[in-house]
Amino acid sequence: MSRLIMVLAACCGLTATAFAQGPRIEAPAPAPLPGTGLGGSSVPGSPPSVPAESETPELIVDLSRARVSITSAFHGASILMFGMFDPPGEIVVVVAGPPARETVMRKERFLGLWLNTGRQSFLDVPAYYAIAASQPLQRLLARGAGGEILSLEDRLSTVKPDGSRDPAELAKFRAGLVDVKRLEGLYPAAVGQVTVQASRLFRVDLPFPSRLPEGVYDVRAYLLRDGNIVAAVSRPLPVGKVGFSAQLAGWASRDGALYGLGAIVMALFAGWLGGAIVRRL
Amino acid sequence: MNVFVLLGLGAAAGLLAGMFGVGGGFLATPLLIFVGIPPAVAVASQANQVIANSVSSFQVQWRRGNVDLRMGLVLLVGGMIGSTAGVALFTYLKNIGQIDFVIAVLYVVMLSTIGLLMLIESLRTYIKRRRNPGAPRGKLHTHYLVHRLPLKLRFYKSKLYISALLPVGVGFVIGVLSAILGVGGGFVLVPAMIYLLGMPTTVVIGTSNFQILFVAANVTFLQAATNGTVDVVLALLLILGGVVGAPIGSRLAAKLPGVVLRGLMSVLILAVAGQLLVELLRTPSLPFSLGPREALK
Numbered sequence: 001m002s003r004l005i006m007v008l009a010a011c012c013g014l015t016a017t018a019f020a021q022g023p024r025i026e027a028p029a030p031a032p033l034p035g036t037g038l039g040g041s042s043v044p045g046s047p048p049s050v051p052a053e054s055e056t057p058e059l060i061v062d063l064s065r066a067r068v069s070i071t072s073a074f075h076g077a078s079i080l081m082f083g084m085f086d087p088p089g090e091i092v093v094v095v096a097g098p099p100a101r102e103t104v105m106r107k108e109r110f111l112g113l114w115l116n117t118g119r120q121s122f123l124d125v126p127a128y129y130a131i132a133a134s135q136p137l138q139r140l141l142a143r144g145a146g147g148e149i150l151s152l153e154d155r156l157s158t159v160k161p162d163g164s165r166d167p168a169e170l171a172k173f174r175a176g177l178v179d180v181k182r183l184e185g186l187y188p189a190a191v192g193q194v195t196v197q198a199s200r201l202f203r204v205d206l207p208f209p210s211r212l213p214e215g216v217y218d219v220r221a222y223l224l225r226d227g228n229i230v231a232a233v234s235r236p237l238p239v240g241k242v243g244f245s246a247q248l249a250g251w252a253s254r255d256g257a258l259y260g261l262g263a264i265v266m267a268l269f270a271g272w273l274g275g276a277i278v279r280r281l
Numbered sequence: 282m283n284v285f286v287l288l289g290l291g292a293a294a295g296l297l298a299g300m301f302g303v304g305g306g307f308l309a310t311p312l313l314i315f316v317g318i319p320p321a322v323a324v325a326s327q328a329n330q331v332i333a334n335s336v337s338s339f340q341v342q343w344r345r346g347n348v349d350l351r352m353g354l355v356l357l358v359g360g361m362i363g364s365t366a367g368v369a370l371f372t373y374l375k376n377i378g379q380i381d382f383v384i385a386v387l388y389v390v391m392l393s394t395i396g397l398l399m400l401i402e403s404l405r406t407y408i409k410r411r412r413n414p415g416a417p418r419g420k421l422h423t424h425y426l427v428h429r430l431p432l433k434l435r436f437y438k439s440k441l442y443i444s445a446l447l448p449v450g451v452g453f454v455i456g457v458l459s460a461i462l463g464v465g466g467g468f469v470l471v472p473a474m475i476y477l478l479g480m481p482t483t484v485v486i487g488t489s490n491f492q493i494l495f496v497a498a499n500v501t502f503l504q505a506a507t508n509g510t511v512d513v514v515l516a517l518l519l520i521l522g523g524v525v526g527a528p529i530g531s532r533l534a535a536k537l538p539g540v541v542l543r544g545l546m547s548v549l550i551l552a553v554a555g556q557l558l559v560e561l562l563r564t565p566s567l568p569f570s571l572g573p574r575e576a577l578k
Contacts, residue, residue: 072284103572105378113561115382116570124577176569183567213574245514252509260505263513264498267332270517274524275337 058086059223059231068208068217068239070246076185076210079237082203085223089230091134091194091202092149092222095237097127097186098215101162104173104180120173121162127213129155132192132204140224148229149222152178152187185209214240286316287515291330291522298334298523299530301546306331306464307395309519311388311553318515320384321375325510327463330519331497335465335490342487349438349484352448353491359449360496363456368503371461375508378572382561387462389557395468396550403543410540439480439488447478452492460500465493 061083068077081093102125108117129152133140141149150158156178161170181187186209194204206219216238223231241249252259290312298305306327313323342348374380430444451473455466470489474480480488505511534542 099577101575101577103378103575105570105572107565107568107570109564113382113386114563114565116378119378119572127574173569176567177571179567180569180571248513252505252511252513256509257502257506259513260502260511263329263501263505263511263516264332266513267329267501267516267520268336270520270524271333271336272340274333274520275340278337278524278528279341 059221059233060084061221061233061235063219063235063237066238068212068237069242070212070214070240071243072245074210074212076212077208079206079208079219080203081206081219081221081235082201083221083233084200085202085231087199088225090140090224091196091204092137092140092224093132093192093194093204093206094149094218094220094222095128095130095132095206096155096218096220097129097213097239098217099124099126100213100215101125102177104177106173106176118173120165120170122174122177123160123162125159125177126155127215128186128208128217130188130192130206132194132206134194134196134202137191140227148232184211186211186213208239212239284518287518288522290316291519292526293522294519295523295526296530296533297526297546297549299527299532300534301530301542305334305523305527307388307392307462307468308550308553310384310463311392311557313515314385315556320381321371321508321510322512322515324371324384324461324463325501325504325508326512326515327519328459328497328500328504329511329513329516330523331459331463331465332494332501333516333520334523335494335497339487339490339494342490345487347484347487348491349436349480349488350491351434352436352439352441352478352480352484353488355434355445355448356452356455356488356492357495359452359454360456360459360492361452361499362449363453364460364496364499365456365503366453367457367460368500368507370457371504372507375510384462385557385561389554389561391462392550392554392557396547396554399543399547399550403540403547407540407544436480439478439484441479443478451477452496455492456496456499459493459496460503463500465497467493 061081064080064082065077068079083091085091101121101123103119103121105116106118106120107114110117131137131149131151137151141151156174159174161173165173178187182189188207192204192206194202196202216236218234219237220232220234222229240246248259251262290309294305294309294312297308309330310320310323310327313327314320318326339348371380374383430446432445433442434445435442451470455470455473458464458466458469467489470492471485474485474489475482501511537545
């Protein structure tokens with residue numbers, strides 16, 4: 001109930017600003033679509049820097065799937081983000097995987113053999129990072145610096161190393177991190193294409209690779225006007241393993257000792273059964 | 282990872298195991314590494330498979346009365362200490378990011394040693410037989426200074442009166458091998474029991490199975506509890522493959538003379554060692570890799 005009131009209040013706010021802006025005639029605020037969460041007004045984690053307009057239905061988005069389920073046969077997924085915005089404007093979509101501490105290991109040749117000789121940990125590394133935009137990103141961001149929209153390079157420049165190291169070396173490890181992530185398809189180099197139709201509908205395919213880390217991903221759409229963010233909507237996208245082997249893996253990490261005992265009992269039984277069958281043949 | 286690839290791999294390892302009368306773990310683990318299973322997971326899951334392998338064999342030997350329980354228990358004292366120390370070493374190497382390298386290097390050393398010894402032995406036997414078909418076999422065991430060690434124990438079933446330190450030491454080495462390489466260690470244990478301890482061949486197989494069974498269980502438990510590297514599904518696929526492959530292998534083996542069989546086996550072992558060595562020598566496509574992700578506190 002309180003949510004509805006909030007939404008209504010936000011709509012009134014929008015109408016007021018629209019009138020204040022001048023002669024543009026604003027259509028009546030659209031009725032809330034069921035199940036879409038209406039512009040993500042209730043989604044937690046919206047950055048504080050986003051202006052209050054983000055609570056308005058200037059930008060409505062949804063995802064074609066509520067979650068990414070990793071089964072044992074998972075070979076990547078493609079999720080569609082679609083939505084509607086008040087023209088004019090351009091859309092930028094940023095997908096960020098959950099941040100974690102990552103350790104980069106460097107291999108070097110030693111007596112002809114390749115082995116790990118150095119390691120460097122980084123804090124707050126996004127598991128995945130991809131950007132899609134309705135226009136070339138540089139052009140969009142150059143106009144008004146885009147505020148909080150970060151390219152991969154910008155995002156990674158905020159990543160802090162764990163411990164100190166010579167800056168030149170650190171840069172090599174940083175580049176190594178990006179190389180490995182890129183090879184696994186987790187940091188796509190290309191900016192995805194947001195397609196706009198009828199100048200108010202947009203859609204973008206978000207492809208995910210097969211080796212996808214688990215966690216809650218943040219899919220965030222921005223509406224830009226003259227280089228300024230006028231609305232931002234964030235949808236959480238949980239990515240998790242499902243099925244029997246996922247449950248087993250969960251058990252293994254929760255209670256390793258019990259899992260170990262289970263593994264022993266399984267092997268004893270399987271060995272006994274196998275032996276009994278073979279002897280009968 | 283494809284289920285059928287792993288099943289086929291289990292069957293192939295089982296076939297080889299049945300054909301050459303070995304546990305097959307020391308061939309299955311490198312094969313798992315070749316198909317892309319992380320070495321640490323391959324080793325720990327292989328230890329889980331070894332339990333299944335040794336339990337059925339142990340059952341048969343036990344019923345025939347071919348297990349020297351006293352010797353087995355003394356071996357096991359060393360085996361338990363060795364495997365616990367081995368898992369601790371494994372954990373340390375994993376934490377400093379060197380476990381995969383150490384596993385690969387140890388496999389190269391171990392496989393090439395065994396492969397070469399077998400190849401030389403089978404070539405020598407082959408040549409000798411051709412020259413002199415009726416040549417008697419050499420004597421089975423010799424006595425060394427080990428018989429002067431303290432803490433002597435009487436092993437009635439093995440008809441031995443030797444220092445307990447000796448089987449404890451042998452058990453320890455096998456335990457460490459089992460923990461780091463995921464093998465049962467029968468291919469080292471059996472010769473050590475015959476040549477080093479001087480045990481009669483009748484009780485060697487059953488007693489080694491007894492020791493391997495408990496050491497593999499200890500390794501599985503500790504690996505699961507401390508490193509989380511045991512994959513039960515992977516182990517089960519290997520066991521299933523082995524159940525299918527082993528009888529076929531032993532039937533094939535019955536049709537081939539022993540010398541030829543050992544020669545083939547040695548070539549195969551050397552090929553696996555060579556492939557592992559090539560992977561260690563080859564320049565990686567990226568000189569960087571990522572360790573495990575750790576959630577932020």
